[in-house]
Amino acid sequence: MNEKNMNIPSADDALQQIVDGFKRFRKDVFPEQEELFKKLANAQSPRAMFITCADSRIVPELITQSSPGDLFVTRNVGNVVPPYGQMNGGVSTAIEYAVSALGVQHIIVCGHSDCGAMKAVLNPASLEKMPTVKAWLRHAEIAKTVVADHQTCEHNHDGELNFLTEENVVAQLTHLQTHPSVASRLASGQLFIHGWVYSIETSEIRAYDALEGRFRPLDGEGPMPVATPRARLNSN
Numbered sequence: 471m472n473e474k475n476m477n478i479p480s481a482d483d484a485l486q487q488i489v490d491g492f493k494r495f496r497k498d499v500f501p502e503q504e505e506l507f508k509k510l511a512n513a514q515s516p517r518a519m520f521i522t523c524a525d526s527r528i529v530p531e532l533i534t535q536s537s538p539g540d541l542f543v544t545r546n547v548g549n550v551v552p553p554y555g556q557m558n559g560g561v562s563t564a565i566e567y568a569v570s571a572l573g574v575q576h577i578i579v580c581g582h583s584d585c586g587a588m589k590a591v592l593n594p595a596s597l598e599k600m601p602t603v604k605a606w607l608r609h610a611e612i613a614k615t616v617v618a619d620h621q622t623c624e625h626n627h628d629g630e631l632n633f634l635t636e637e638n639v640v641a642q643l644t645h646l647q648t649h650p651s652v653a654s655r656l657a658s659g660q661l662f663i664h665g666w667v668y669s670i671e672t673s674e675i676r677a678y679d680a681l682e683g684r685f686r687p688l689d690g691e692g693p694m695p696v697a698t699p700r701a702r703l704n705s706n
Contacts, residue, residue, distance in 0.1 A: 506538065516542040518576035519568040521561070521642070523549045527670050528582050542568045548587030549579055550609045551642040554649045562649065569651040569661065577646065580666040580675075581639045588634050609645065613637035632667075636685055639665040640678060643697050659701030 500507065517540050520530045524545045531541060544564040551561055568574045581588075587607060590596050591614050597604035616637045617630060643665045646652055655661035665678035667685060676685040679695035686695045 503538075510539045514539055514542075514572065516540055516568075516572060516574055518542070518578055519544065519565070519574045520578050520580065521545075521549055521551060521565075522578075522580040523547065523582055523585060523587065525582060525585065528580070528668065530580070533668060533673075533675075542572060542574060546606075547603060548585065548591075548607055548610055548638065549581050549642060550606060551579060551645040552609050553645045565646070565649050566651050569649075569655060575660065576662050576664065577652070578664045578666055579639055579642045579646065580668055581635045582668045583632070583635070583670050585631075585635055588631055588638060591638075592630065592634060610634075610638050610641065612641040612644070616641075636667055636676070636678075639667060640697075643678070647699075656699060657701060657703045659703075662696060662698045665697045 517536075519542045520534075521544045522528055522530055524547050528545075530536070530543050531538075534541070542564070544561055546561060551565070552559070554562065565577070568577070587603075588610070590603070591607055591610045594604070597607070613634055617634045621630075643663055646663060647656060652661060652663070656663070665685075666688065667676045669675070675688040677688040677695040678684075678697045679686050680697045680699065682695070686692075688695065
């Protein structure tokens with residue numbers, strides 16, 4: 471047996487760890503928050519929608535220290551938001567429901583460091599045996615083109631991968647604004663959108679500042695960076 475594989479749990483062990491975690495949750499965690507779960511049993515009123523990558527290392531509730539019911543989370547490979555009308559699947563449905571039914575006031579699109587999806591965008595040959603993933607990541611082509619056409623800016627982004635990760639967030643924010651429910655509420659100032667990039671290694675979050683056209687530390691000095699365009703219409 472390969473010594474490297476000796477520390478990898480078997481399929482049964484991996485499942486047992488998940489089941490044991492559920493048992494601890496039901497025995498120790500749930501009783502401490504039972505009132506909260508009773509309150510949430512028949513209704514939800516999340517503070518924000520959080521669109522992020524399916525990467526197992528990204529846990530929105532942990533990163534933002536949110537409780538159950540706080541975030542309406544949608545995850546997919548590459549934190550992609552397809553433009554409205556091209557692929558009205560799970561992401562589009564979730565956006566429409568979050569905005570129109572739940573009335574969220576904030577939508578956060580969050581990318582992250584060391585993103586496998588962004589690595590694949592830079593190396594399309596790695597997707598030859600994954601045609602569905604390849605087709606899905608065409609929604610990141612806009613970001614890939616921006617990076618390719620502006621390579622002189624790469625030194626400001628700590629490498630091509632980080633540059634692409636940031637530009638992909640900006641691209642998905644652009645796609646997000648094509649959704650009718652989003653566009654309507656942005657125009658009237660009832661909805662705010664945000665673009666974040668989370669660093670797994672350092673915990674830093676850099677947020678897109680639409681006014682300055684760049685990413686700034688979310689916890690830095692000065693006003694909070696936001697990606698929301700200026701409202702144009704009276705909401706009354």
